[in-house]
Amino acid sequence: MTQTTLFTRIIKHFYGIAGPLDEYRLKELNRIGNTALLPLLFLQMAGAFGTILATAWQLRTETVLLTYIWFNMIVFLTVMAYLGWAVGRLHLTEREVTPAEKKRVQLWALIRTLIAGLWFTVSFHLLSTLIDWVGSGQTYSSILLQGRNLLGSLVAGGGWTVIMLIIALRRIKEVNEE
């Protein structure tokens, strides 16, 4: 088993790997990461080049900026979707448990997801308030306590928590001792 370093912990956290990061998993993650990185680099270069061209053609700055942001967002989401698919296809994110352990592990997953959901909701609310506050002329605290903003953050946090919980529970696989 590879030594647990900060790097291996980051890799495990990023890809959602449970259990040891052994040589097989590391080899497959390296392959998946390289497959994602090369098109990502080319697309980033294409996006930057396109932005320079658009600027040289003196197109509206706001249009160019928005197009660049949307382009990057689509590229990012496509790469993340590929990573999720590639890692899932090899069952690298599955957490194998015995029938006796399953309930306990599911409960732990529920508790951890709820804590993460709470953290997400609070962070989302603080950040979205910050975005609304800039240039609004109101105080930060008045925007923070607005009912509409609170409700929006709760809905976003709740939705995120539910999705994360579904993913976390689906990753738990019951395996009989062989």
Add this chain to the structure above:
Amino acid sequence: MNRVREYRRQHTDYSQQALAQQVGVARQTINLIENDKYNPSLDLCLKIVWALGTDLNTLFWEERDKK
């Protein structure tokens, strides 16, 4: 085809999970090795033979086909 599964079942009472824990890899990796879907490094082969109390030849030697 290696003989890891055969030896593990016949000479030890290790499950795949127990062997994986002993060696320090995931159960999935042991399963892939036993099904010949992954070629382990020499380092991992040695850890497996030490865990099972045998040698490399017993588990991994293959006769080359004579033409």
